[in-house]
Each structure stands twice: as C-alpha cells, then as structure tokens.
Amino acid sequence: MHARKRLMFEHSDAFVALPGGIxxxxxxxxxxxxxxxxxxxxxxxxxxxxxxWEPLLALIAHMRATQFIRPTLSVDILQAERVEDILPRLQAAAANAPEGTAALTPEMARRL
Incomplete structure (x- = not known):
C-alpha cells in the first residue's frame, strides 16, 4: 500500500476519492x-x-467543532455531487491556485 500511495502521489496532479472502502x-x-x-x-x-461522503464530512466538522482540528489548519476538500462536475471543479481549482503554487503549474492545469 505504501509503494502504491507513493507512486500515486508522485504522478498525480489532483486526488479524487470516489465512493469506496477502507x-x-x-x-x-x-x-x-x-x-x-x-x-x-x-x-x-x-x-x-x-x-x-456526508458521514465523513460530518466527522470532519465535528473534529473542527471539538478543536481536534486547530483553527489555523485548513482541510481543503472540494466536492462534486455528480461525476460530470469532477473535472470542472478540478479545473477551477487549478485556475484559482495562488501564483507560484508548485503543485498546480500551468502544465498541470492544462492536463486537468
């Protein structure tokens, strides 16, 4: 699993979690x-x-409300309720990335 995740991280411009398991x-x-x-x-x-993913989103909100996620730490999760919304949301995120964000270069935005 560790080797797979490392490869996934090294070769990915973004991460999309489809409904799945553990x-x-x-x-x-x-x-x-x-x-x-x-x-x-x-x-x-x-x-x-x-x-x-609503139960997970509720858990993250609970973690923040009970201060197990510090206010200074962001949890930036994009959401798409429909499959056809996934790429537009990723493209919008790439287009809105701060200047100089290494992980979202113009090349990566084009590939999205």
Missing amino acids: GTLEELVEQLTWQQLGRHSKPVLLANIDGF
Missing part, C-alpha cells in the same frame, strides 16, 4: 494530512455521489 478512505486521509502539513497543495476532491 483503502480509499486511508488514501484520502493521507493526502488530506499531507496537504495540512504543507507537503502538497494539490486539489483533493470527494465525489460525493448520492451523499456517500
């Missing part, structure tokens, strides 16, 4: 953690088809 959740949480720690600024998107 492995999907583990991969997603690792990317969110790395994003929080400043290891990357690549977009992370939940394909929240039929509200699949």
